[in-house]
Amino acid sequence: MKDLDINNDTLKHLFQKFRSSSSSRYLFQPSISKWNNDLNESDYENHISESSDTFDLYIHIPFCSNFCTFCGCNIKTSTQEKDHKNLLEALFYEISIHKKLLKNKKLLNLYLGGGTPSLLSTDMMKSLLNEVYSSYNLSANFEGHIETTPYNLNESYITILKEMNIINIKIGIQDLNQSVLNRINRTKQSESLNKFLELKKKYNLKIQIELVAGLPNQTENSFIKSLDEIVSWDVETITIYPLAIKDNLSKLHSDLGFIPLNSDEKVNLMFKSAQSLLKKNFKPLGFDCYRSSNSIGKYKARSTFGFSTSKSDLLIGIGPSAISIGKKFIKRNENIYEKYLYLCRQNNLFNQSFKHKMTEKNILINNKIDSAIQRNEIDIETSSKFDSNLVENGQITNYGRLFLSSILDKLPR
Numbered sequence: 001m002k003d004l005d006i007n008n009d010t011l012k013h014l015f016q017k018f019r020s021s022s023s024s025r026y027l028f029q030p031s032i033s034k035w036n037n038d039l040n041e042s043d044y045e046n047h048i049s050e051s052s053d054t055f056d057l058y059i060h061i062p063f064c065s066n067f068c069t070f071c072g073c074n075i076k077t078s079t080q081e082k083d084h085k086n087l088l089e090a091l092f093y094e095i096s097i098h099k100k101l102l103k104n105k106k107l108l109n110l111y112l113g114g115g116t117p118s119l120l121s122t123d124m125m126k127s128l129l130n131e132v133y134s135s136y137n138l139s140a141n142f143e144g145h146i147e148t149t150p151y152n153l154n155e156s157y158i159t160i161l162k163e164m165n166i167i168n169i170k171i172g173i174q175d176l177n178q179s180v181l182n183r184i185n186r187t188k189q190s191e192s193l194n195k196f197l198e199l200k201k202k203y204n205l206k207i208q209i210e211l212v213a214g215l216p217n218q219t220e221n222s223f224i225k226s227l228d229e230i231v232s233w234d235v236e237t238i239t240i241y242p243l244a245i246k247d248n249l250s251k252l253h254s255d256l257g258f259i260p261l262n263s264d265e266k267v268n269l270m271f272k273s274a275q276s277l278l279k280k281n282f283k284p285l286g287f288d289c290y291r292s293s294n295s296i297g298k299y300k301a302r303s304t305f306g307f308s309t310s311k312s313d314l315l316i317g318i319g320p321s322a323i324s325i326g327k328k329f330i331k332r333n334e335n336i337y338e339k340y341l342y343l344c345r346q347n348n349l350f351n352q353s354f355k356h357k358m359t360e361k362n363i364l365i366n367n368k369i370d371s372a373i374q375r376n377e378i379d380i381e382t383s384s385k386f387d388s389n390l391v392e393n394g395q396i397t398n399y400g401r402l403f404l405s406s407i408l409d410k411l412p413r
């Protein structure tokens with residue numbers, strides 16, 4: 001396999017060629033605009049019962065304490081107990097309707113995502129986790145994952161997460177530079193960092209960091225400075241997402257004078273970051289992610305929600321906008337929070353969800369995507385479309401891992 005000591009001009013050329021347009025962040029096909037809505041409830045139940053004996057569960061908790069102006073996630077800014085209780089009630093409903101369907105399977109990965117799941121009180125988080133653990137059988141290899149921010153995680157929360165077996169922690173940082181944080185409405189992040197880093201040390205937390213390249217006010221120097229500082233924290237992985245702007249934010253951005261980097265500047269930032277991390281002995285781990293030498297061999301599987309040791313064929317997603325996906329189907333819950341609650345109360349969530357039965361072609365492409373992501377393999381026909389620095393004899397090279405999203409975008413649809 002191609003080594004990583006490639007000269008920088010080649011790497012720069014590859015960045016300009018493959019990252020100058022934004023690539024999709026989907027890890028499945030087809031995209032939602034092409035779904036047929038042809039899956040009925042008994043198909044869904046049959047597909048679940050036919051799938052193998054483990055499953056992964058994603059729980060979407062959309063709450064955030066503030067709205068970050070770049071954010072493309074499905075969120076609701078609320079710290080109100082009443083909203084949180086209503087969500088919990090709906091999640092309990094979804095957990096219960098899947099109980100019988102999943103009774104012969106074991107839960108392998110639990111992903112708590114959002115939004116910011118740690119905005120739920122510790123009591124609510126405990127009760128949610130107890131409900132999951134008492135409703136489903138846990139695999140002996142069970143792993144619990146959560147994503148959060150440094151300013152929404154305190155000592156009692158960390159204790160509860162540890163006690164309740166949620167040990168993989170993904171922390172959104174985006175950038176450390178205060179002028180960038182001000183532009184994205186994360187003004188208080190810096191204040192919370194020292195406290196968070198003390199807790200990380202005290203509890204020996206293994207953390208995964210997420211950053212965004214392309215934000216207003218970012219410069220090459222300031223971003224590399226942020227990266228260097230983060231490397232010094234001793235983290236497991238660093239993911240650098242290229243900024244993607246949701247269509248419905250354009251008006252807000254122009255009102256706020258939110259001016260993102262242009263595509264050349266963004267690609268340059270990603271290139272410099274890659275260069276800097278590779279020099280520091282980080283290795284590409286697919287989809288804009290780099291792992292430190294501490295985590296060799298640990299993150300073997302990649303899903304939409306990040307890394308884990310292993311992954312199931314079946315993902316059940318609960319909560320507003322959550323996606324469920326199996327080999328033969330895909331389904332997305334209603335994404336508007338209030339409507340989602342209403343549909344759960346009316347016992348009508350399935351009918352009003354977006355859904356699709358995978359065609360033979362979809363299954364074929366998803367298998368290709370999966371073998372590229374999980375095993376670095378790509379078929380010879382697709383291989384021929386790529387520079388030999390990225391794909392060699394059907395194997396995605398270490399550099400190819402840096403461009404994985406672009407490689408997946410080139411698969412025939």
Ligand SMILES: C[S@@+](CC[C@H](N)C(=O)[O-])C[C@H]1O[C@@H](n2cnc3c(N)ncnc32)[C@H](O)[C@@H]1O
Nearest residue numbers: 070071072073114115116172210241242243244
């Ligand atoms: C689901 S969000 C939740 C994480 C957490 N609430 C936080 O604030 O970091 C997960 C990550 O998606 C990335 N993200 C969100 N919006 C994005 C966008 N518009 N473009 C690129 N990445 C984005 C950010 O890095 C963020 O940390």
Ligand code: SF4
Nearest residue numbers: 064067068071073115
């Ligand atoms: S980046 Fe995180 S905290 Fe900010 S709005 Fe998005 S999900 Fe919420």
